[in-house]
Amino acid sequence: MDSLARPFASIMALVNFLLDVRGLSVELATATGRVRPVDEACFRVGAGEAVGLVGESGSGKTMLGLGLVGLVPPGARRGGEAWLAGRDGAPPVNLVAEGERGLEAIRGREIGMVFQEPMTALNPVMRVGAQVREALCIHEPGLGAAELGRRTLAALERAAVSDPPARERQYPHELSGGLRQRAMIAMALAAGPRLLVADEPTTALDVTVQKQILELLGRLRQESHLALLFISHDLPVVTQLAEQLLVMYAGRIVEQGPAREVLERPAHPYTAALLEAVPRKGATPAVLAGNVPRLDALPPGCAFAPRCRYRRPECSLARPEPRRVGPEHYARCILVP
Ligand code: SF4
Known part of the structure; x- marks a missing residue:
């Protein structure tokens, strides 16, 4: 784990989790050099817990889910650690260090x-x-x-x-x-399995069926104490199930914490912008101008700066480290005191 990943791991309470991800990175080779669609992700999923992972298309959500179980494109490099608790008292397994045979045994079964x-x-x-x-x-x-x-x-x-x-x-x-x-x-x-990674499971469905699938996932969680990593670009859909929220932008988790807290008091301007873009009765949703930057052309410092209404000159000096907003709530923004 490198220096930028350490703050999350060190400042979060040490609790036993089903999945403990410490600085997970996925690096791809492109014609213009190596890029990181997943850059030092740190988060935890408790047994039976629902964690939502949100962000626009191209933010790296899908690659994070695939990177966990080693389903990355040929030539991709994974880094960091992702510890899956052992079943029935068995020792934990680092999914990043595990070989293909080991991962095959984990995919589907765990x-x-x-x-x-x-x-x-x-x-x-x-x-x-x-x-x-x-x-x-x-x-x-x-x-x-x-x-x-x-x-x-x-x-x-x-x-x-x-x-x-x-x-x-x-x-x-x-x-x-x-x-x-x-x-x-x-x-x-x-x-x-003890964990289900569901990547946009309802996106292609109409609203009624979407609701049924969400109810089904919620029921399966209750019945089997199944943990869920629910990946979606659709914030309102994710918040129907998630207890914890991860917000991803340009390969990095820029905000994370208890879902209710993040929704009520977003600390990162990107999270706030996603919330403002949610359609509400009687209100016109705000449009977040611009796009997620290309990974081979990230701006210096904070990757969100070109779209951020609060940007300051110092935002472009260095990539923001995670800062503590609440006991389990963190954001990578210099506005957090
Ligand atoms: S670090 Fe600066 S540019 Fe980035 S989100 Fe915070 S205020 Fe905006």
């Missing part, structure tokens, strides 16, 4: 993944039931056919897939968007 568009994640030429069975077989190869069939139906039922015996014989393209997402959730949870 950490499930759900993506925005299930059509790209589900195999279009395999029946839904066969895909859930496959997810089970990878982690429990000794299961007999009858038990596999029973567990497949149970996984679909748990994800509120209607009529599981019929659905398991269907192909993904025969299902509606909402049912496909439920099938994806069934697959992701089939092997009983």
